[in-house]
Amino acid sequence: MSAASFPDLSSLVRPDEGEVSRRIFVDPEIHAQELERIFATSWLFVAHASEIPAAGDYVTRVSGTDPVIVTRTEDDQIRVFHNSCRHRGMQVCRVDRGNTSHFRCPYHGWTYKNSGKLIGVPTQKVAYGSLDRTRLGLIEPAHVRVLHGLVFINWAPEAPSLEEYLGDMLWYLELLFARTELGTETLGTPQRALARMNWKLGADNFSGDGYHVAMTHRHALELGLFGGGTMLGHTISCEGGHTVRIQNFPAQAPLPHHLALPDEVLASMHRTLQPAQIDAIDTITVMHGNVFPNFSFVDAIFTTTGDPDIPPVSFQNIRLWQPTGPNQTELWSWVTVAKETPAWWREASLTTFVRTHGISGTFDQDDIEVWTNISAANQGPLAQRQTFNYEIGLRNLVPDPDWAGPGTAYAADYNEANQRAFYRTWLKTMQAGHLAGAQA
């Protein structure tokens, strides 16, 4: 790519001035470079280990825009493979999930063990004479790491370890995914939908947009479904562009403590988390965040789901903002619970998710309405000369010295420091990061 045709990103993305050009949400060239520089070099979430509990279990997923298979081998290793035959590129697996010991290509019959090894080439001796099958196994990412049940991959050999990459963010991920001794598992399969929006709009929101709740989700405040809108809480930015927002309920309008978790989970949590971590989720209404680039999570308590027989519960939801083009994103949405969770609570938690934060959820409908209409309004040349404004907290907030957790925390629920951190990392990664062979 010539320097002349590619925009100067540092003039488009100026987080320290609270300005981000709308062009980065539309431009096909910038989008192509995101796939190359961000998605091919960052740690990407592909599955939860509990989705493939038995040997031979697999699910098919997408890494950036490349199809992958996530499988558990006979020796209980989670392996990830490019879902594409080494001979002519046919997908060797064309279903969402299943169980198999091998994958056979429908084109010429090359067959791979679920360890990725090429074990069958029809008429090999006649057709090839000799063929070194050992160099023709399914392509694997440079790194696969399962951390607290979360399966992450990275295609860059020189990538830092996942723990280094997450840094301070690990402390916050533990609040959700290492809350108990047994860890978490998913409930059912992920929801999926294709939305006409740029992937960054979802990551931007989940980074820490407390400001939109009182307007976008005002129906819930009117109907008394949600204890939100308190303006109490913290926004926390970690090195690497990873972010968390924690909102608290006010003392005069209390909700159940510790996300109304069931006794079995609370007992295990008190044996597992550090006291400061337990305190961090004591009086929260909602906690959400984003691991750069596109892994988001939310844990929220709801006073009611419209069902007076169900006491308040919370749910844990993992989001993936999977780009399928500058103006299209595949939304992936999982629900996880601590394995200690009793059956009644699992059901109530899942139902609460479906009704509020699922694809048909009363919250998500309105979020997606907003994000898709932003993308629609971004298309014109006039829009692309303009910027989005990220000035909340830029001049009036200083870090909270009393916050017990890691990262840079602000004692403010309305703050765009997290979004600025996200775009700062976006810029840095776009300027520096690329796989070997990519042109700067």
Add this chain to the structure above:
Amino acid sequence: MTAPEAVPVDAALHLAVSQFLFREARLLDEHRYEEWLALFTEDLSYEMPMTLTRERAESARAHDYDMTYFSENADSLRMRIDRLRTDYAWAEDPPTRTRHLLSNLEVYPTDDPDEFTTHAAFVVYANRGSLPNWEQYVGTRQDTVVRQGDAWKVRRRLLLLDQALLGTNSISIFL
């Protein structure tokens, strides 16, 4: 699930059930949600499980009844309708124009003389704003309908979508 050898109801009953279901569909298209909900029993269930792409040998497990797009009862449907009546249901204000089409209707008796199971194919066209094309929801619907004197009610609705990856941004309408 009704056994394939089951004998359908007679023409008069078929007409009564089909007219009931068509009227119900029209109430949705006319955004008369409260009247629509009144056509369900108070112990209703309204489910739309995830559709999965599975190998043919695994076809029986092509729906995930744990994770659903809808998992509703009377209270939650009422909550969704109450939401539409606030001034802040952005995804449905302005409202989506919908056309609920129901076809291939089969009606079967059950052990209860006032309860019937139905199978039908549905296509729902949804159009918003100035978009020139329609979003579509296509699938099969299995309802349990009950006769209460002269009136009919839906007790159970199971919606099975023909799409594993939903192509409609989100779901802001009823099916």
